[in-house]
Amino acid sequence: MTSSPAPEPQPNSGAQPGDVSSSGPALAVRSQGLDKIFSNGFQALSKVDLSVSKGEVVVIMGPSGSGKSTLIRTFNGLETIQAGHLEVLGHHLDADNNPKVVSKIRHHVGMVFQQFNLFPHLSILENVTLAPIWVQKRDRQKVKEDALALLDHVGIREQAHKYPSQLSGGQQQRVAIARALALSPQLMLFDEPTSALDPEKVKEVLETIRALAAEGMTMVVVTHEVGFAREVADRVVFMDEGMIVEQASPKTFFTDPKEERSQLFLSRIL
């Protein structure tokens, strides 16, 4: 990992989407020596170095408890880090976990969770418009039009006035994707987006993510979907016990894994 001087985080990169990408570095995420230790003493990440270029689709795989979810949760500050350095879209975060930096990062990073985490008291449309209205303070009418366009994009415009509990899991997850996209993020994090879905609903969600990848969105996806990783990923990262064991192109990883642990993992899931 080269340690070229990274550009200073821009002082006023709060509200306008796109201002970092125009002048920022070519890397979307760079982590160096990242350590995550939970309050009960469990070390979930140790010395993780990972870089994600702009426009790249990185799939993280690994057995449960290997730290893959924890890793991408550090990327938008949902988990604090105890050592190391993190650079996300030109914003630098250290073990002090400066809340101001975290807040700036979150304005440009979208996240999709395993359990969708839609707000049950808000309609589908309100779920999508909440952050643009209150965080970006954009015009309500414009936000509403954009949100409907996004919902159309993920194929659930007809359900805009229903509530999350009235939708299927697959539909809810697509709303969650639209909600994250409403802030025009430059980086999307997916934390096992299809693990909580019925098998027949997995496809529609993966299609939505695939379409997003085709549009050039930078994405880090934690998933067990081998088919998806093979087709969509530019790079597969294999983690175990809080460390990155192997990184390779999907073709190499699935046909000719180098490390013993990767081979063992693949022999179990393939």
Place this chain on the structure above:
Amino acid sequence: MADTPRPGPRPAQLLRRLRRGLFASHLDTLITVVLAVVCGSGLWSLLHWTFLQADWAVVQDNIRLYFNGNFPVSQIWRSWSWLGLLGVLCILTLMPSRLLPPAMVRLLPLFWVLILPIGLLLLAAGLGFEPVKSRFWGGLQLSLLLTLGTILMALPLGILMALARRSSLPLLRWLTTGYIELMRGMPLIAVLFFGQLMIPLFLPEGWTFSRVLRAVLSLGFFMAAYMAEDVRGGLQSIPKTQLEAARSLGLSPLLTIALVELPQALRTALPALANQCVASLQNTSLLAYLGLIELLGISRSILANPNYLGRHLEVYLWLALVYWAVCILMTSLARRVEHSLNVTGHH
């Protein structure tokens, strides 16, 4: 439930159902007969007393006192018009919302907050009316004023304390926890006495609070502790993942509380909060023992009149009826609010 056609003509069906429900076995029949005799004889003597023995003059002659207290007769329209406004507001709230213009439905909560200052303006002074001292307020009108004042004070205070109780600042957390435990550990009547005697000691030189205001402050501080616990329960029921979703969308802690946590917490806490509101009405009757002539107080002073010697039973039965009617009204209002927040049937 949909009407499903059942076999047999209606009376026969009813008879069958009665037999199955009440006389299915010998034991069932015995229980039915004993209960019927006990309830029937009780009801018979109540009706007998109500219509043949009771003298309802003590109620009929004093309707004005029960409703308006000692409000000056020349100004009594002010008292009635406030009660009337309150009644209209209840009807508007209970009406199916599709019969009302949407703007009106949105403004209803605001009206419920405004009805208190409007009441104070109408009853006390202002608008160029002749001022009426609060010691002339009484009866149901005062009970409702005290209840409304208590709720409007205790609810926001309770929400703030529930939030403070899980604050990351230890001092704030300890203080609110201590306050809530203290208030819940004291009987209300003691709090009310403390309030009447001690609030004046804390006031700056030259300030005086009327007895009514002191009563509302004591009731409000007391109820706030209970409401805080109800809201805390609601807050605890929200999964942590909701907060993570809010945070990952960039919502600040304050926005997360206002837009994600409180709306969900209050929905969950609503039945418990409604319960506290009904309790607030019942609690106002304790103020009869502190010299306020609210519904119970005015009744006691009516009973003290030699003309109505020994008419306790009539008065207390009448009181029970009035309190019960207001409680029914409050619970149906609460159910209405619950329903309007839950139209989608989630949770």
